[in-house]
Amino acid sequence: MRLINKVALVHLALLSIIYLAFVSLGLPDGALGVAWPAMRLDLNQPLAAVGLLTITLTLCSALSAWVSPAVLKKLGTGPVVMISGFLTGLALLGFSMAPSLGWLLALAVPLGLGAGAVDAGLNHFVSAHYSSRHMNWLHGCWGIGATLGPLIMGAALATQGWQQGYQTIAWLQLSLLLVLLLSLSLWKRESAKPSPELQIKAMAARLKPVFTTATWLAPLAFLLYLAAEAGTGLWAASILVNSRGTPAATAALWVAFFFGAITAGRFGAGLVAGRLGNRRLIRLGILVAMVGAVVFAVPALPEPLSLAGLMLMGLGCAPIYPSMMHETARRFPPELSAKVIGRQVALSYVGVAGVPAACGLLAAYAGLALVMPALVLVLLGLLLVTEQLNRLT
Structure with a gap:
């Protein structure tokens, strides 16, 4: 009994560190927009x-995620997360002292490389060793960090300036290094024992052919999902202000609620993930997000109903990314899952950067009214891709 309690305590301690690392990963994400x-x-x-x-x-994060399987195999998850945290912390500290745009661009390289490695490494580790509940809560922790980052930067701007904001975020990231250093033995111990559920499903996966198509459909699903989420986050305020006459402050508040709905939804999804399963959560989330996106896309609806659609879309988006990520280790055997997760994280960054920019071109040439219908089609494409992926795996 004492041994079981010790194992459970180690498991919980490492999970807490992983959650903290993902909060730390989210801290810089919203800060740049506030500080710029x-x-x-x-x-x-x-x-x-x-x-x-x-x-x-984006390019550095995508590159880092793409090559992460080889790096993780050579160094292990714990050392990669620690080194990456050191890189991102120093880069953010450099941001606070940068005298020109050239310096910021140079510092963006280690910042992006570190973020991509942590993202891919922790997603693979949690996918392999923890339940779908913890995967949903992991990405809820990212939402906490992404919410705290702008708040920290906003408070700094009101008092001492953006330099102080980046210093605060940098020292928060660097303070995590000591915890990561002391926990290296925990990572090794946990890496030695994949979950029993995963071992059974991995053995079953080896008994049937893993199609090359599936190893690319899974990353494509992540590109489409992030395109829909980031596209909505980037353009919802412009749609509200420029097309529907909503005050800018009100529009900003509702966009914050959209991301808040995603964060809260992930913690809620974690409570039911074990009963519903990843694939059912993915399908349900896409359908709810599509309904919400369709409601928000209709300009003639009363504002409360339109904004309710935006919140509904956020709740639908909540379980999609973590459930797709967690299911990867169950779709593919271990020798493939790390490679596929690296591709997934890399194409996620492509989706965040590329499709919202394409929506900007669509808005410029055809009007803002077509942005949300285009994102509804993206969600429909995501549904088709994930259903085909289910059939192949």
Whole structure:
């Protein structure tokens, strides 16, 4: 009994560290958008220059995630997360002292590389060793970090400036390094024992052919999902303000509620994930998100109903990413799942960067009214891809 309690305690301790690491991963994500209006004035840059930063961050994160399987196999998850946390912490500290855009672009390279490695590494580790409940809660922790980051930056802007905001976020990330260093033995112990459920399903997966098509359909699903989520997050405020006359402050609040619905929905989905299963949660989430997106896309509806559609879309989005990620280790045997997860995280960054930008071109040439219908089609494509993936695996 004492041995069982000790094993459970180790399991819980490592899970807590993983949650903290994902909160830390989310901290910088929303901070740049809040800080940039002040940063660009201090650095004498145009508003559009932030695009160069986001492209650099996205490309480096995607590259890091793509090569992560080989790095994780060589070093192990614990050391990779620790090294990556050190890179991102130093890069953010450098952001607080950067005298020009050139320095910011140079620092965006280690920041992106570190973020991509942590994202892929922790997703693979939790997928292999923990339940779908914990995968949903893991991504809920990212939402906590993504919410805290703008709050920290906003408080700094109101007092000492954006430099102090980045310093605070940097020191929060660097303070996690000591915890990661002390926990390295826990990572090794946990890595030695995949979950019994995973062992059974991995053996079953080896008994049937794993189609090459499936190893690319799974990453495509992540591209489509992130396209829908990021596209809505980026353009919902513009749709509300420019097409429907909503005050800017109100529009910003409802977009925050959209992301809040995703975060709260992930913690809620974790409570029912064991009963419903990943595939059912994915299907249900896509259908709910599509209904919400369709409601929000109709301009003639009363504002409360339209905004309810936006919240419904957020709740539908909540379980899709973590459930798809957790299911990867059950669709593919271990020798393939790490490679597929690396591809999934890499194409997620492509979806975040590419499709919202394409929506901007659509809005410029055909009007903002067509952005949400286009994202409804993206969600429909996601449903078709995931159903085909279910048939292949």
